[in-house]
Amino acid sequence: MKLTIINGPNLNLLGKREPEIYGNQSFEDFLQVLRTKFPNLEIDYFQSNIEGELIDAIQRAGFSSDGIVLNAAAYTHTSIGIGDAVKAVPAPVVEVHISNTFSRETFRHHSFVSPHAKGVIVGFGLKSYELALQAFI
Template sequence: MKIIIINGPNLNLLGKREKNIYGDLTFEEFFQTLKEKYPQVELSHFQSNVEGELINKIQEVGFSYEGIILNAAAYTHTSVGIGDAVKAIETPVVEVHISNTFAREEFRHHSHISAGARGVILGFGLQSYELALQSFLK
């Protein structure tokens, strides 16, 4: 089973930024623990701070992977293009967020991705990614 995690802007700074919200573990450290815990999954990840690169990656893998775990970060709330890309592909997408976006600023309460996603997981820290991964394995 091929699953990719696609991360949006500023998630390359996990472990360094706003540790009270995002924790002190880097994404690479967390990703290695996922790979070790789920060796039966061909797991990869991609991160970009650029909206178009995220859309290109979604389109690239959206017809050949079994699952996409997408944390579009701030683009979740602003990018109609990423939302449209999710709707245009065949691969199921689970939208994830590390924080509970509904407990944050009001502009974070709307997602352009949710309508095209299989499901949404938020507020469980980095464990949100693992919960999304488990949803593909069941």
């Protein structure tokens, strides 16, 4: 099974940015843990701080992967375009967030992705990605 993880803005700073919220591990290091833990999965990875690049990645993966694990980060709450991209592709999408977005600022309580996602996982730290992968298995 081929799955694609797509991360949005500022997630390239995991391990450095607000460790009290996001932890001390880089996503690249965590990705190696996931690949070891799920050897039967082909896991592709893409990260960008640019909204259009994320839409392009969703469109590519949406027609070539069996599923997408998407953490659109702040774009979750602002991007109609990302929500439309998720709606437009046949691959199912699981939306993930490292932090519990509902315990944070009010603007983070709304998602343009959720209405089109297979499911949503929030608040379990990097384990949210592991749970999303398990949802596809």
